[in-house]
Amino acid sequence: MWLRMFASVVIPTYNRRSILEKCLLALEQQILFSELDGYEVVVVDDGSTDGTPSWLRDEASRFPHVRVVEQEHGGPAEGRNRGVDNSRGDLIVFIDSDLVVTESFLACHARALQKSWQQRGDRLSFTYGAVINTANFEQPTTEPHKFQDNSWAYFATGNVAIDREVLERSGLFDTNFRLYGWEDLELGERLRQMGVELVKCPEAIGYHWHPALRLEQVPDLIRVERERAKMGLIFYRKHPTRRVRFIIQFTWLHRLLWELLTLGGLLNERSLRPLLGWLIRNGHQGLAMELLRLPLNRIGVRALFKEAALTGLR
Incomplete structure (x- = not known):
């Protein structure tokens, strides 16, 4: 039986106001298919010094799906955990604040998960979408897919969706990871030990912007x-x-x-x-x-x- 879900997109951010605007505008354009009842976007500001929280409050009318949570600078692991704690969805979607997604992004994640859960008879799977790297700030979604965009990571939070109960059973992110790197792959090792299956979902596309090298x-x-x-x-x-x-x-x-x-x-x-x-x-x-x-x-x-x-x- 197909179940309708409510999705919570959890986004930790730190001093990325300019690209965060593009990220949130893309999320406001989501086209929902039958699998989704609705969605929210939980932005966790990790102690930004560029005025991100006040800007989001001032621009609230442009982002009706967005709720803002603030914390002292503690890193993305703590931010994602706080985002989950402050979310209400039964489907948790993690993306980074420099990711610009397509209109069918959430629907593709939800549809692929529904299919996997129906085949398995349980919810022990998560979807991993496509991430295309780009330095094109003005039009990030025009970037073609490149060989370097392929990833062999098991659980990378740049673009994943997972059942809330399964995620909470794993113990969420380890907040000892306060510096850059590995907190998502470490959680992935625990999910693997639980028997949680990775389901590739290339239709759920996100364009990962980063400035060209200087x-x-x-x-x-x-x-x-x-x-x-x-x-x-x-x-x-x-x-x-x-x-x-x-x-x-x-x-x-x-x-x-x-x-x-x-x-x-x-x-x-x-x-x-x-x-x-x-x-x-x-x-x-x-x-x-x-x-x-x-x-x-x-x-x-x-x-x-x-x-x-x-x-x-x-």
Whole structure:
């Protein structure tokens, strides 16, 4: 029997007011099919300093589906948990605040879940939509799908939908993940252990906007890699398996790989700077980012091993 659902879209945000506006306007345009009774959008502001909460209150008439929840800066794990606590839907949809979705986004998630639940005879499944990366701020939805947009993650909160009761039974997100990275994949490991099935839903499309690479961003990208290393070890301590080692790249194989590909560190963010600058000036920011990923991966893996050594983890 087909059941109608009410969806709660949970969006943590931090200083992303400009793209958040596009995100919320797209959500206001949703076309609901028979599977959905309605929906709400719960925006959790994570202590933004760009005036996001007051702007949302001032613009409330433009976003009738939106409710705003505020918290001190505590990270996306705490924000998503708070969003779930303040939501009323039996279907929880997680997206990021820099995602612009299509009109049928929610309906596609709901339809794919209904089909899966009917086939399984239970609700132990979640849908994972398509995420297309773009640097086109004015028209993000014109970006074509690229090979680099494919993801092999099990549970990534950029675009997923899951039954509320199943999510709550998993324990929600671990708020020890206060820095960047891994809180969603860690929850995914617990869902996997519960036997929750991943259902791909490529029709539920979201366009993930991020600014085109600039050389001024490099120090911040390095900081993010070091934060990911710290959070990666929290992930591994909770799930000390070979699978998680490979997910976070905490293996000697990964260490050897990135040392070889960067010629032992000769190819680094400093030595590559002239080439990166030339690529950026000539409109090849995507290629520049792919090239920069080589030293960034080396930095991240070296940080993992260094942090592990400091804490006595092997």
